Amino acid sequence: MLGIVRQKMLEQSLKKIRPAVSVLRSYSSAAKQMTVREALNSALDDEMSADSKVFLMGEEVGEYQGAYKITKGLLDKYGPERVLDTPITEAGFTGIAVGAAYYGVKPVVEFMTFNFSMQAIDHIINSAAKTNYMSSGRISVPIVFRGPNGAAAGVGAQHSQCYAAWYASCPGLKVLAPYSSEDARGLLKAGIRDPDPVVFLENELLYGESFPVSDEVLDSSFCLPIGKAKIERKGKDVTIAAYSKMVGYALKAAETLEKDGIDAEVINLRSIRPLDRSTINASVRKTNRLVTVEEAFPQHGVGAEICASIVEESFAYLDAPVERIAGADVPMPYAANLERMAVPQVEDIVRAAKRTCYRSVS
Amino acid sequence: MNSASCAAKISTQPFSLNPTSPASHDRPLVSPKPTSLFLGSTRKLRLSSSSKLNLHRRSGTVVAVSDVVKQKKSKSTHSLLITKEEGLELYEDMILGRAFEDMCAQMYYRGKMFGFVHLYNGQEAVSTGFIKLLKQQDSVVSTYRDHVHALSKGVPARAVMSELFGKTTGCCRGQGGSMHMFSREHNLLGGFAFIGEGIPVATGAAFTSKYKREVLKEADCDHVTLAFFGDGTCNNGQFFECLNMAALWKLPIVFVVENNLWAIGMSHLRATSDPQIYKKGPAFGMPGIHVDGMDVLKVREVAKEAIGRARRGEGPTLVECETYRFRGHSLADPDELRDPAEKAHYAARDPITALKKYLIENSLASEADLKAIDKKIDEVVEDAVEFADESPVPSQSQLLENVFADPKGFGIGPDGRYRCEDPKFTEGTAHV
Numbered sequence: 001m002l003g004i005v006r007q008k009m010l011e012q013s014l015k016k017i018r019p020a021v022s023v024l025r026s027y028s029s030a031a032k033q034m035t036v037r038e039a040l041n042s043a044l045d046d047e048m049s050a051d052s053k054v055f056l057m058g059e060e061v062g063e064y065q066g067a068y069k070i071t072k073g074l075l076d077k078y079g080p081e082r083v084l085d086t087p088i089t090e091a092g093f094t095g096i097a098v099g100a101a102y103y104g105v106k107p108v109v110e111f112m113t114f115n116f117s118m119q120a121i122d123h124i125i126n127s128a129a130k131t132n133y134m135s136s137g138r139i140s141v142p143i144v145f146r147g148p149n150g151a152a153a154g155v156g157a158q159h160s161q162c163y164a165a166w167y168a169s170c171p172g173l174k175v176l177a178p179y180s181s182e183d184a185r186g187l188l189k190a191g192i193r194d195p196d197p198v199v200f201l202e203n204e205l206l207y208g209e210s211f212p213v214s215d216e217v218l219d220s221s222f223c224l225p226i227g228k229a230k231i232e233r234k235g236k237d238v239t240i241a242a243y244s245k246m247v248g249y250a251l252k253a254a255e256t257l258e259k260d261g262i263d264a265e266v267i268n269l270r271s272i273r274p275l276d277r278s279t280i281n282a283s284v285r286k287t288n289r290l291v292t293v294e295e296a297f298p299q300h301g302v303g304a305e306i307c308a309s310i311v312e313e314s315f316a317y318l319d320a321p322v323e324r325i326a327g328a329d330v331p332m333p334y335a336a337n338l339e340r341m342a343v344p345q346v347e348d349i350v351r352a353a354k355r356t357c358y359r360s361v362s
Numbered sequence: 363m364n365s366a367s368c369a370a371k372i373s374t375q376p377f378s379l380n381p382t383s384p385a386s387h388d389r390p391l392v393s394p395k396p397t398s399l400f401l402g403s404t405r406k407l408r409l410s411s412s413s414k415l416n417l418h419r420r421s422g423t424v425v426a427v428s429d430v431v432k433q434k435k436s437k438s439t440h441s442l443l444i445t446k447e448e449g450l451e452l453y454e455d456m457i458l459g460r461a462f463e464d465m466c467a468q469m470y471y472r473g474k475m476f477g478f479v480h481l482y483n484g485q486e487a488v489s490t491g492f493i494k495l496l497k498q499q500d501s502v503v504s505t506y507r508d509h510v511h512a513l514s515k516g517v518p519a520r521a522v523m524s525e526l527f528g529k530t531t532g533c534c535r536g537q538g539g540s541m542h543m544f545s546r547e548h549n550l551l552g553g554f555a556f557i558g559e560g561i562p563v564a565t566g567a568a569f570t571s572k573y574k575r576e577v578l579k580e581a582d583c584d585h586v587t588l589a590f591f592g593d594g595t596c597n598n599g600q601f602f603e604c605l606n607m608a609a610l611w612k613l614p615i616v617f618v619v620e621n622n623l624w625a626i627g628m629s630h631l632r633a634t635s636d637p638q639i640y641k642k643g644p645a646f647g648m649p650g651i652h653v654d655g656m657d658v659l660k661v662r663e664v665a666k667e668a669i670g671r672a673r674r675g676e677g678p679t680l681v682e683c684e685t686y687r688f689r690g691h692s693l694a695d696p697d698e699l700r701d702p703a704e705k706a707h708y709a710a711r712d713p714i715t716a717l718k719k720y721l722i723e724n725s726l727a728s729e730a731d732l733k734a735i736d737k738k739i740d741e742v743v744e745d746a747v748e749f750a751d752e753s754p755v756p757s758q759s760q761l762l763e764n765v766f767a768d769p770k771g772f773g774i775g776p777d778g779r780y781r782c783e784d785p786k787f788t789e790g791t792a793h794v
Binding site: 092119152330 | 536
């Protein structure tokens with residue numbers, strides 16, 4: 001199901017201009033606000049200071065302070081031997097990092113966007129993901145590939161693709177997609193400590209967004225489990241499963257739906273591979289309806305996999321067909337109005353949820 | 363200025379527009395490059411004098427280029443490099459590039475353009491010097507810094523500006539954007555976001571030109587392809603792969619490196635083991651030339667030779683143009699890492715100012731002529747903005763168009779039947 005609708009100009013331009021403050025009520029008494037950017041920076045800082053085998057590699061991570069300022073201050077703190085500015089050779093430096101990981105150090109490779117990882121994908125899949133298996137457990141690859149993924153604002157077809165489905169289809173990789181600052185911090189720390197290759201899909205438009213964080217999150221030993229989804233909002237009428245930026249949209253949709261008497265449960269997937277099938281299935285068995293939301297191309301996407309999982313395990317519990325919301329099945333256009341139509345909007349999620357509840361869509 | 367002093371000036375400094383201060387003094391980390399009185403680096407000339415007798419393919423080709431140039435110089439000590447018409451054409455093209463990019467910056471800050479916009483200010487000499495020597499059927503492949511390549515190749519300013527505004531009258535109907543300018547009519551093959559991505563594409567275009575001539579027997583097909591890319595790209599694997607294949611198959615291509623010393627915030631000297639890019643050409647069996655990319659006449663002379671080689675079927679050339687971008691990497695780049703002294707040094711070598719000085723000093727044009735051109739270009743750019751402003755945004759139905767070239771996208775022909783059922787479609791030269 002494609003959700004393509006014209007977004008109100010004002011809302012969209014506001015989204016582009018300033019970061020929105022999240023109004024989540026599901027966190028415990030939170031004193032501090034932290035942006036996703038700060039969360040990622042602090043996670044890298046913590047892990048680099050705890051383990052001297054962790055080092056960063058990527059374009060502009062050092063002197064430029066990071067193309068999106070995620071690695072700000074780390075060069076000054078850890079020096080050029082641990083924060084390496086590379087030439088523009090994705091295939092080369094990814095291969096070098098994987099080789100280093102074979103020997104036990106822990107590289108964190110930054111791709112300026114995951115679109116550029118296509119130049120290095122041979123090493124991510126063939127050299128990193130498959131090695132533990134091919135060597136029968138003798139060589140593990142404790143590497144993290146991180147960077148912004150998915151659509152930004154007006155950056156055109158070659159800078160806007162979401163790679164969650166591509167990487168998540170490959171056994172041997174762990175694919176994480178954080179939404180809030182807590183997710184970003186916890187999942188990145190977990191990924192760096194993990195002995196397997198981790199693909200960490202951030203989102204450029206979320207970097208500036210602020211979320212409340214509890215003291216537990218700020219602790220240096222804070223880690224989130226890989227492979228467990230989070231119920232961001234409990235509900236009983238329909239389950240909305242999303243990852244990354246779409247979780248924010250799903251939460252807004254849930255607020256709108258509440259006014260119409262539909263109590264939506266929002267699941268933040270957090271981990272695309274391994275996918276937390278048990279949480280999603282348990283939720284669907286409770287609500288009996290499912291809407292999946294993603295920004296990526298629809299065919300063979302995360303939503304398709306979730307739908308198949310539900311059909312395999314909880315078919316009898318479904319009261320309505322699964323609704324799948326994804327980006328338009330076209331390369332991302334540049335023109336602003338076309339771009340708005342190519343990415344799911346809150347209204348699409350609301351309409352899909354209403355369709356599963358057999359309510360009129362108006 | 364009388365003709366005698368004119369001639370004297372030319373014979374001592376035949377191709378130099380700028381005062382002979384070596385660029386190297388202001389680039390502290392590079393081993394000093396001697397002044398280029400002749401085209402290309404004098405280092406190359408030193409190579410040639412020692413290996414004149416050693417004319418095997420690798421160093422021989424480098425010698426050949428400089429020899430040709432030296433002969434040209436001795437034959438034409440009294441004539442200027444360009445005629446008045448050519449001079450004015452070059453000036454107009456560079457001014458169009460500069461004015462257009464400045465307008466882009468203004469429009470971006472007013473919100474009319476969005477996303478990633480990469481401006482070409484300061485590098486106009488390379489685009490104008492090379493592209494103005496091409497025919498319509500020759501191809502140009504560029505990177506995301508492609509507005510001025512498009513303009514030099516002949517894409518109307520209106521079409522480029524509309525594309526940047528995301529309007530349906532743009533050269534790609536608003537679907538491509540700043541980084542993806544395509545034009546079949548002008549043989550502009552993009553516009554690529556990933557660096558190094560355009561080089562294999564350009565090599566392929568050159569391959570087609572050769573294929574047309576030799577396999578399809580279009581004997582007069584001598585189309586040349588120019589691939590423009592930067593210094594950062596020269597560390598990318600695709601660059602080397604294409605140098606190898608272009609030389610191996612003697613493809614009619616010129617690899618033009620716009621070495622502006624910076625890849626976003628990464629200095630070329632920090633990223634490259636041997637920063638002299640032109641040396642990488644001979645390693646693959648093609649001439650490697652270094653030229654002052656802030657001097658449009660020098661670039662033009664080198665371009666003539668390189669394009670000529672390609673047209674005659676002698677194979678590829680690697681040309682490194684030492685140039686500089688006056689603005690940041692993109693309009694979102696704060697440009698904090700570049701030394702102000704370096705920026706000032708290159709600002710003083712502005713290619714447009716240099717050409718203007720040359721034209722006036724050699725009486726090829728008067729101030730009034732040049733001012734008239736400035737005014738005309740201002741009007742062209744203003745008109746382009748107005749046109750783009752008034753153009754409609756793409757309609758909703760355009761979102762799903764052009765994903766496939768096949769109208770229904772499923773092997774269904776325009777008449778509605780499956781193509782594979784059409785006997786004409788499956789007929790070929792296969793003998794059953």
